[in-house]
Amino acid sequence: MGFAEETAVAARTQTTYAAQLHSGWDIAGNANGGYLLAIAARALLQHTGRPDPITVTAHYLRPGRPGPVSIECRTIKRGRRFSTAGATLTSDGRPLIEVLGTFGTLEKRLPEVERIDGCPPDLPPLETCVSRLPSSGDMAASFARRVDLRLHPADSGFQTGSPTGEARMRGWLRLARDEPIDTVALLLCADALPPTIFNANLPVAWTPTIELTVHVRARPSLGWLRTAFTTRFVSGGFRDEDGELWDSAGQLVAQSRQLALLPLER
Amino acid sequence: MGFAEETAVAARTQTTYAAQLHSGWDIAGNANGGYLLAIAARALLQHTGRPDPITVTAHYLRPGRPGPVSIECRTIKRGRRFSTAGATLTSDGRPLIEVLGTFGTLEKRLPEVERIDGCPPDLPPLETCVSRLPSSGDMAASFARRVDLRLHPADSGFQTGSPTGEARMRGWLRLARDEPIDTVALLLCADALPPTIFNANLPVAWTPTIELTVHVRARPSLGWLRTAFTTRFVSGGFRDEDGELWDSAGQLVAQSRQLALLPLER
Numbered sequence: 001m002g003f004a005e006e007t008a009v010a011a012r013t014q015t016t017y018a019a020q021l022h023s024g025w026d027i028a029g030n031a032n033g034g035y036l037l038a039i040a041a042r043a044l045l046q047h048t049g050r051p052d053p054i055t056v057t058a059h060y061l062r063p064g065r066p067g068p069v070s071i072e073c074r075t076i077k078r079g080r081r082f083s084t085a086g087a088t089l090t091s092d093g094r095p096l097i098e099v100l101g102t103f104g105t106l107e108k109r110l111p112e113v114e115r116i117d118g119c120p121p122d123l124p125p126l127e128t129c130v131s132r133l134p135s136s137g138d139m140a141a142s143f144a145r146r147v148d149l150r151l152h153p154a155d156s157g158f159q160t161g162s163p164t165g166e167a168r169m170r171g172w173l174r175l176a177r178d179e180p181i182d183t184v185a186l187l188l189c190a191d192a193l194p195p196t197i198f199n200a201n202l203p204v205a206w207t208p209t210i211e212l213t214v215h216v217r218a219r220p221s222l223g224w225l226r227t228a229f230t231t232r233f234v235s236g237g238f239r240d241e242d243g244e245l246w247d248s249a250g251q252l253v254a255q256s257r258q259l260a261l262l263p264l265e266r
Numbered sequence: 267m268g269f270a271e272e273t274a275v276a277a278r279t280q281t282t283y284a285a286q287l288h289s290g291w292d293i294a295g296n297a298n299g300g301y302l303l304a305i306a307a308r309a310l311l312q313h314t315g316r317p318d319p320i321t322v323t324a325h326y327l328r329p330g331r332p333g334p335v336s337i338e339c340r341t342i343k344r345g346r347r348f349s350t351a352g353a354t355l356t357s358d359g360r361p362l363i364e365v366l367g368t369f370g371t372l373e374k375r376l377p378e379v380e381r382i383d384g385c386p387p388d389l390p391p392l393e394t395c396v397s398r399l400p401s402s403g404d405m406a407a408s409f410a411r412r413v414d415l416r417l418h419p420a421d422s423g424f425q426t427g428s429p430t431g432e433a434r435m436r437g438w439l440r441l442a443r444d445e446p447i448d449t450v451a452l453l454l455c456a457d458a459l460p461p462t463i464f465n466a467n468l469p470v471a472w473t474p475t476i477e478l479t480v481h482v483r484a485r486p487s488l489g490w491l492r493t494a495f496t497t498r499f500v501s502g503g504f505r506d507e508d509g510e511l512w513d514s515a516g517q518l519v520a521q522s523r524q525l526a527l528l529p530l531e532r
Contacts, residue, residue: 054504055477055525057323059350059368061343076354076364077327082476084325084364086352088342098342098350100366102325102476106502113468113528115433115500167381202379210348210368211321213479215525218502233518234381236372236484238320240521252499255506257523259321259481262379 002179003146003188007035009043015073017043021091023066024142031064032143033097033209034191038184040087040099043071045184048083048103052183056101057213064089064096081105106183106219120246121170121228123152129172130156132194140194147192148174158198167200167231169193172224173245181225181247183216189225189245190214190256196231196241197262204262207239212258223248229256237262268445269412269454273301275309281339283309287357289332290408297330298409299363299475300457304450306355306365309337311450314349314369318449322367323479330355330362347371372449372485386512387436387494389418395438396422398460406460413458414440424464433466433497435459438490439511447491447513449482455491455511456480456522462497462507463528470528473505478524489514495522503528 006025009017019042025035037058045051069091076084082104089097123129129150132140152170157163173189175181181189195207229243243256272291275283285308291301303324311317335357342350348370355363389395395416398406418436423429439455441447447455461473495509509522 055325057366057477057479059321059342059366061345061350076325076361079327084327086364086366095342098352098366100323100325100352100364113470113500115466115468115497117433117496117498167383200381202381204379211323211479211481213323213477213523215477215504215506215523217499217504230383231381232383233483233521234379235518238481238483240481252501255499255523257479257481257521 002177003175003185004179007038007042007184009039009046009071011046017046017071017073019069019071021064021066021069024146027140027143029065032191033058033060033212034188036064036089036097037099037212038187040071040089040097041101041184041187043073044085044087044099044101045103047073048075048085050083050103050105052104052106053187053216054082054102054104055213055215056099056187057211059098059211060209061098062094062096064091067091106216116252118244120226120250123170123172123226126150126172129153146176148176149193155199158194163199163201165201167196168229169196169199170228173227174224180222181220183219186216186220186245186254187214189227190243190254193227193229196229197239207260207262209258209260212256214254214256216254218251218253220247220253221249221251234262268443269441269451270445273304273308273450275305275312275337277312283312283337283339285335285337287330287332287335290412293406293409295331298457299324299326299478300454302330302355302363303365303478304453305335306337306353306363307367307450307453309339310351310353310365310367311369313339314341314351316349316369316371318370318372319453319482320348320368320370321479321481322365322453323477325364325477326475327364328360328362330357333357335362372482382518384510384518386492386516389436389438389492392416392438394419412442414442415459421465424460429467430465431467433462434495435462435465436494439493440490446488447486449485452482452486452511452520453480455493456509456520459493459495462495463505473526473528475524475526478522480520480522482520484517484519486513486519487515487517500528
């Protein structure tokens with residue numbers, strides 16, 4: 001099975017959708033945040049009848065474990081071009097994430113007013129980039145079989161106990177078996193790299209996401225994504241993480257930002 | 267009256283709050299998006315019993331006009347440190363904005379793990395910065411009497427028909443009569459500068475916000491804020507706008523990002 005099947009939803013009522021959290025999309029047993037968001041987005045797209053997420057925000061409430069989940073959707077406004085809707089994804093009646101989003105159709109248009117102040121990250125060729133370590137003890141081993149990540153060698157030091165000191169992660173990204181990345185898969189990809197903070201010299205064991213917002217800017221062309229994630233502000237027990245996802249045609253396809261907690265090792 | 271009074275809410279039921287959209291907080295008759303968000307946040311703080319917004323997202327549905335509004339709140343999760351809650355702000359039964367946020371207490375802590383990759387914008391002294399033009403035809407004239415903005419001279423050209431060509435706005439910011447800026451006022455301040463795009467050479471008449479997310483990172487010290495807003499990606503009929511707000515102590519107090527539409531003049 002692939003990403004599309006393992007994020008599928010089925011309508012149960014006018015507002016309720018059923019889905020399954022499949023094992024393998026987890027880090028140390030907890031479902032990846034982007035995976036949870038993608039499932040909620042599938043339900044919201046079906047609910048609103050729109051093809052693309054335009055901007056979605058998830059607040060993370062509890063870790064997700066494999067098993068059945070339910071997504072309760074509510075349309076807030078149905079407009080001409082966009083629909084705004086919210087969803088609660090629950091497991092055993094307990095909310096795991098709350099999502100608010102605006103959905104519509106991403107079209108190629110108005111190229112005459114494009115202004116892009118930025119470019120895809122400069123990544124070395126794939127073959128010189130670094131896979132996630134397949135060590136049997138790796139917390140992300142099964143996730144790494146579903147999301148094919150090749151880290152920039154300059155950002156991979158944390159895997160061997162040598163964090164670079166720069167809170168940054170860059171890499172090539174695609175789904176396993178080169179499954180096409182749709183605008184829902186971009187939500188997964190916006191949360192699929194190791195936390196930037198693993199490359200900072202901070203005593204951080206884990207860094208749970210409080211909130212993740214993704215702006216989907218275009219439908220991706222086939223092929224590898226080039227991705228870059230950076231943390232600029234660690235303060236007050238929180239950190240940001242900004243991401244950019246670029247497709248094989250050199251087009252910005254998504255921007256992300258999350259706010260995460262920074263519990264310290266004691 | 268000041269910002270605190272003109273964003274006050276009153277509980278009507280366990281979940282419903284009443285407020286007033288006061289005139290003056292508008293641009294060309296439509297209530298400023300940060301002002302609407304601030305009112306919703308006041309209701310959510312009262313509803314959750316938390317003092318500070320940590321991360322809030324608003325989706326903008328309809329323009330707001332002066333008059334009574336109602337805020338319907340629902341707590342999604344009440345945790346030990348944070349509460350996550352949503353709100354719909356309606357006028358005459360029609361939703362104007364939908365908000366999702368996580369609320370808690372911002373405390374000074376863990377300075378030993380601060381890492382800040384950034385600094386307040388380099389602004390010339392106040393007296394050499396530029397106020398919003400008080401011309402009687404200015405769409406933002408009354409707003410400019412409530413929010414005291416002094417633009418960087420290098421970014422003020424758009425006011426006199428000479429946009430700089432750089433999609434950027436920087437300036438000193440405070441509330442009228444130097445009213446203290448609390449963490450709710452930061453939500454207003456995150457949307458209080460003219461759109462960055464006014465400084466780009468694009469045929470843009472207006473640029474309605476679809477979504478605005480603000481991460482409140484600290485309680486501001488008294489005095490002027492230094493603010494900087496930048497648009498990096500204009501494509502597909504959308505644009506981003508990233509903001510940073512720094513207090514007089516040189517502390518990052520909020521980060522913002524919005525996604526806005528870019529309807530062209532015809």
